Amino acid sequence: MRNIYLKMAFAMLFAAAFTMTANAQSKSKPRSQSARVEITEQGYSPASVSLRRGVPASLTFIRLTDRTCGTEIVIPDHGINRPLPLNRPVVVRLTPKRTGTLGFTCGMNMMRGKLIVR
Numbered sequence: 001m002r003n004i005y006l007k008m009a010f011a012m013l014f015a016a017a018f019t020m021t022a023n024a025q026s027k028s029k030p031r032s033q034s035a036r037v038e039i040t041e042q043g044y045s046p047a048s049v050s051l052r053r054g055v056p057a058s059l060t061f062i063r064l065t066d067r068t069c070g071t072e073i074v075i076p077d078h079g080i081n082r083p084l085p086l087n088r089p090v091v092v093r094l095t096p097k098r099t100g101t102l103g104f105t106c107g108m109n110m111m112r113g114k115l116i117v118r
């Protein structure tokens, strides 16, 4: 009889420990992050993207219009400058090293968006 209570107590202890570990993991840093930005006649949508510092990011840019000059994507702080063919997603990978704001622009620095790194 006592033995059963002891086993139950241990089982509950393990369950509690497991839950605590799972919680700790869910609060820890994610392994990756991603966002999608469309280039429309109104500009970048969204124009502002939040990212976490130190987490590898995949940013998908897709140009949906021929009526803007957003035919390339430039992220100067990361030395990125990539053409954006119409209607074709282009994935840009970077890992933000510092908190703060990184700009992304068209090739002529006329259209502007922000990566806000926290």
Ligand SMILES: [Cu+2]
Pocket (backbone or CB within 6 Å): 069, 070, 106, 107, 108, 109, 110, 111
């Ligand atoms: Cu431009």
